[in-house]
Amino acid sequence: MARVRIVDPEEGPRSKRAAILVAAVERFGEDGYESTKWSEVADRVGIGQTALYHYFESKAHCLLTIMRLELQRSHDMFVEATADQSDPVEELRAAVRSAFAVSEQEIRQMRILQANMSLLANPRKSKREETERVAARQLVQMVERDWTSLLMRGMAKGAFPVRDAHTLGLAVLGMIVSVWRWYRPTGAIPLSEISEMIEECVVRMVAE
Amino acid sequence: MARVRIVDPEEGPRSKRAAILVAAVERFGEDGYESTKWSEVADRVGIGQTALYHYFESKAHCLLTIMRLELQRSHDMFVEATADQSDPVEELRAAVRSAFAVSEQEIRQMRILQANMSLLANPRKSKREETERVAARQLVQMVERDWTSLLMRGMAKGAFPVRDAHTLGLAVLGMIVSVWRWYRPTGAIPLSEISEMIEECVVRMVAE
DNA sequence: AGACAACCTGAGTTCAATTCAGTTTGACTG
């Protein structure tokens, strides 16, 4: 499990980078990126606003970093969950379940990722932002490929009817991530129930 | 007073409101809301930037108006498409098809709507923006209810297995609208093909 | 114990959005 992945061994002992990321995830996740003042994040961490620029080139650079880390985590979890599955339907189920096996912090990260996905479309002016953006874009494609190739393997084995695996993969992925647009931990339906419903939906979509 | 206005009874004959909306949809839809300068929209229409404030209280007010109009259209299209359907499966298919029967301008509007959906979560400071936001939110709920009640009718008739209609509705809707995040008219796959694939997916999800 | 890199700060600067203080335009009236 990559639980402490937000901490980087390359950082100095006094570094507040991790604290900034945690604070930013909380504020961006609850109020949204645009309506969160960058200085609020500084206040939350207990430093002046200009100190933020010691760690991130800009507010957008911080956001892109959060998005990249979350995409990396999603991909890692997918790979880990599907690694030792031989039956295509079980592999599919495991992949869906891995997408919903998340902490409250990770829910916020998914929400931030989904809400700001369109940021990845246009190039960034500054170098470090652009590096993060390109890395995030590649991870998006990697996650898409994760799903596509899972579907193609299942089709090749005859476990799933043959369809356009790419479009079907995007549809499945789209349905799964759309949950983070409306789900709140305080809601009436527990996440486990949503996860089960989506799992069954995906199986019917793909395997029938 | 009693004179009949052919274009729009609310607007004066010299009004550029419609032109501003068209220009804003094009710019927000192609480059994204954040990376589009409000003055670019003014340039496109051929007026000074300050003239925009004669029609919209702010850039966000314009965006919220675009989103509300698109939500209204989506709801209207759903109602129209499903009005005279008696068979639940046919009604379901008609609903999905209506979601993809869109012009290029409407594709941009859907893209804008999906990319900025989270703007509807937090209250706005100004009155006119807040009015648009609340109207848009209510339309979101109306569209969700459109799908939920279609599913519930089908379940009541025994055409669909009984499941949590609300969560299932959100999943279906989420899958459909997720297309606007990646679809581009210049892409390799035609929209008609995507529409057909999604239609079959929805039918398997709901009716099996 | 002192060098020095990491870390931090208050005082500016920037730039897009927005407000202000009026001026122009043209549809409608009389």
Place this chain on the structure above:
DNA sequence: CAGTCAAACTGAATTGAACTCAGGTTGTCT
């Protein structure tokens, strides 16, 4: 076929949040 007046517009000034600058402080390591 003037005169009126609200709609439509403008250039200049203001705002505010993101960001830069020119240094100051702190903890770690040798």
